[in-house]
Amino acid sequence: MLFLPNWPTDYLKRHDARLAAPLALYERIKGGLRLAAVDAEAARLGLSVGQNLADARAMVPELTVREMDRPLLEAAFADFADWHSNTSPLVAVMNDVSGFGDLVLDITGVAHLFGGERPMLRLLLTRLRDLGYTVAGAIAPTIGAAWGISHFARSQVVERAGLETVIDALPVNALRLAPVQIAGLSQMGLKTIGQLRSRERKPLQARFGVSLLERLDQAYGLIEERMTPRLPAAERYAERRFADPIGLMDDVLMTCHDLAIQLGIRLEAEGQGGQAFHLFLYRVDHKVMSLSVNSARLTRDPEHITKLFSNRSERLAGEYDAGFGIDMIRLAVSSVAELDAVQLGAFSHQGVTEDLDQLNDRMSSRLGTLAVLRTQLVESHIPERAARLVPALVASNQDRTDWPAPSRPLRLLPVPEMVAINAEVPEGLPASMIWRRESYKIERASGPERLGAEWWRSGQRLQLVPPRPPEKGETPPYIPKLELFEPDGVTRDYYIVEDAAGRRFWIYQQGFHQPGEPAIWYLHGFFP
């Protein structure tokens, strides 16, 4: 557990060198401007959180103030938390009390990489202190205990055996309680957790609710507390740290290739292959950049993985920013499944389906998944629904029923375009039409092919996901008034028409012809 009491001010000062101490952040609370965060210098001068801004200014005339931007700070803290996954894969932001300031790392089975728990804690703390953050930390068997110790005691490592004595001595505030509960406890004269623990549980529950006992048990490890890690834990990954930070994308890709080889060897030994690969770039200045690529089929081929990442990186050319450098790179794999040991290397297998899939992967990684598509036929008589474009990565060859295929255009316009009719024929095909400012004389035509709308939907509204019922005192959510579906209005009569030059179009008349009203015609596609 790491606790950064002055995170908001420290963070802002690091990003804007012009902000001088003492610095305080204010926030509008119940109509009044009150301090929400103060830095160490301001705290030394006697300012505290919750003070009125005008009072604070009167006490410390040279005070620098800024308005607190919570979403920004929370997002920045989340980045900061992600960056800490270079020490442990399971990192969470503890937002029981505040959206920023508390960081939980699950270091089970990690500490030995840093030479033990004590050196690890020292490393984490000095690393941040060198950067100008005020930080306290604690390593303890339970999350609750670590929180209390990091907030209310010196930074230390607490073993399971010494846990009770350390917690007993902590004040009751160290239990993450609501302010009301703390006030009640101090009224009762209970100062430390030890005193609280020796009381009867039933009366405590009756007075302070079950949450107090829950917090108490969590601190002592009697019940389990779970953390929600920010990044999904990848079981298989390869990583490399750099003594000197690197910056160039080429270097990153070379490293990625090395890591892909390491990872590939490991996956091969396990007889596994992956479909999703993630590259995490840990920047020196507490940011993590992540790139992800997907592959259509299971793979562990380092060349292919590197190729995908290099395509992906070309796509973000402008967005890539190494900042002051990258000091660690991790390549993780997810969506892992069994892959036979024979297939390795792009050209070892004779089948060409793999080649095609790899080509689709490469194109998707550079152009985007939604840019590489395949047609999937859907059984629908509505032309635009009969074909669906799906990403080639997920498309599968389908069985087709051998119905006689109706004549359909080779190209379809995504949105039908309206055509003007200048020589109208009542109930039937016009003799000529104007489309895109060109006039076409219709020489030959076949049709109509009447495509009715989906009559089974007639009189219905579009089905929306029903909203949850409003709670008491809440205004019911807005439900849009959708029009009733009326199939007659959207019935289409399709014609294949040919003009004097031999161009062939697919046009349709929308709705049924009403005497006295102009017919509405659209052009929908081109025949070869």
Added chain:
Amino acid sequence: MPSPDQQQRLAALRETIADIERKPALAEARVRVEQQGSGFPILAGGMLQEIFTDERRNAGALLGFALAQARGLLTQQRMAVIYLQLADEAQKLGMPYGPGLLSFGFDPDALVLVRAANMAELLWAAEEAIACRAVAAVVADIGSHSKLLDFTASRRLSLRAAATDGSIFLLRYGQGREASAAHLRWRLSPAQSAPRRYDAKAPGPLRWHAELEKGVLIKKQTEWLLGWTENGYTAFTPQRRDADRLVSDAPLSRAVPAQLADGLPQTA
């Protein structure tokens, strides 16, 4: 001193070698075409073909002509055709439509549609795709002029195509012709369809008018009136609308125009 007869033969051989070295794909194609005899030639892969049409509204015929050739290149080993289009031109030109492909006689599963954001990405995708040995043909639908698509770009594509034996079809629109390293350049326009049996008012079997502007396939023939069914091309006499008579070694019915710079078989 070799005799004049020998000299002549030597010169002819030298020309043949030069022909092979400069544009092996086209030379090979010509040999194959000569073996096929009459009708519209079935072209082998490994060529960069530009197919022009005068206006965007002929887009349907243009795609049909390219896909008809591409279908002939599909084999068990080369099982895909990659269609490239700029994402913002879909509404202008329309997108290949699955059921339409079926009724045209092209398997929609064999077609991969790629929608590139800009010309640089489209050209990258074209090169990447043609390098893949599972790709039979790349059809690039380019509705607008771009500076990036210059002689160098087309030279790269033509070399790639020749190296991998897949064909690239560049679908272009408009009257302007830029310098390009394409092996063949077609000018395609739709023609009035043949009469339909039992219904004279309805459009019948499709007809295209294809004109070879660059490259030579069959000596002295540069124009074809084509039909397409699911079984392949049929060629008709260029001038006559009589649909039932196939041409067999028929002489051209009009004078062949002088070969201008445009029609030179070498690089443009």
